[in-house]
């Protein structure tokens with residue numbers, strides 16, 4: 001089986017990007033070990049701290065953030081970094097070619113129940129001049145690499161550098177990432193959806209109607225039975241979509257009018273959107289392709305609908321309908 005180094009070489013990845021990917025991959029091995037120690041190392045549970053987004057930080061959120069920040073600071077290919085767990089962007093090396101945005105631990109609420117968590121990352125080109133938040137505010141189309149590491153029954157790295165999506169599995173004995181899927185491909189059609197149904201009453205009309213039609217199964221307008229899955233870690237839900245298809249959405253809701261979206265653009269939606277597009281799927285907010293969004297701030301949140309191309313198109317068609325008039329039954 002091919003190693004990560006062999007695959008990157010075959011794709012003619014530049015030395016500096018290869019170095020950065022190795023920094024991320026090596027750190028994820030250390031995170032994988034830390035996560036596995038769990039309660040044995042007293043790593044579970046919450047801290048007294050909140051991040052800039054008002055979320056209580058878990059101990060592992062902070063530990064994994066510090067691990068990635070420390071490793072990236074030691075990599076001279078990195079110009080700056082931005083993280084879910086950092087209030088502001090962090091300057092790294094003056095001459096670095098890349099900016100890295102990351103969610104050090106996605107699915108934090110799963111930590112204490114020993115369920116799926118992961119790390120998500122996005123790599124952008126550095127821009128001239130002093131590093132500011134503005135340097136990072138580039139559309140997702142600019143990403144030169146994106147990926148995630150899933151800390152599940154096995155540790156897996158899904159990566160794109162613009163040559164499709166490659167999936168690597170960490171060998172537990174040799175501690176090496178080996179290529180186990182050279183070209184992940186999302187089937188165009190699906191009968192599986194992922195959404196947090198408990199928010200149903202807070203969704204907008206297009207999502208209400210779309211999901212209601214899925215739930216009607218064979219007797220509804222879709223004339224097809226759909227199954228539902230929700231891992232509560234985007235990294236796990238997107239991995240399932242990349243592995244066997246499906247549609248995943250965290251749509252707009254009015255539960256808290258000040259926070260209509262949940263997922264973060266720069267280190268959740270954008271990297272996952274690039275992976276999904278590279279695997280033949282689609283990613284949208286309902287009204288705009290995620291990769292075309294012009295970011296306004298580093299911790300910006302967006303609505304996300306992604307997965308099997310035909311199913312995403314069907315979902316988007318519900319967003320073209322005018323719901324202001326009562327539907328005729």
Ligand SMILES: O=P(O)(O)OC[C@H]1O[C@](O)(COP(=O)(O)O)[C@@H](O)[C@@H]1O
Pocket residue numbers: 084103105106107108109196232233234235250262
């Ligand atoms: O708690 P909910 O509504 O099920 O939300 C789950 C979503 O929140 C997230 O856990 C947010 O990520 P973090 O754990 O990094 O804050 C997503 O991974 C996941 O899709």
Ligand SMILES: [Mg+2]
Pocket residue numbers: 103105106107234268
């Ligand atoms: Mg997350």
Ligand SMILES: [Mg+2]
Pocket residue numbers: 061084103104105106107108
């Ligand atoms: Mg997180």
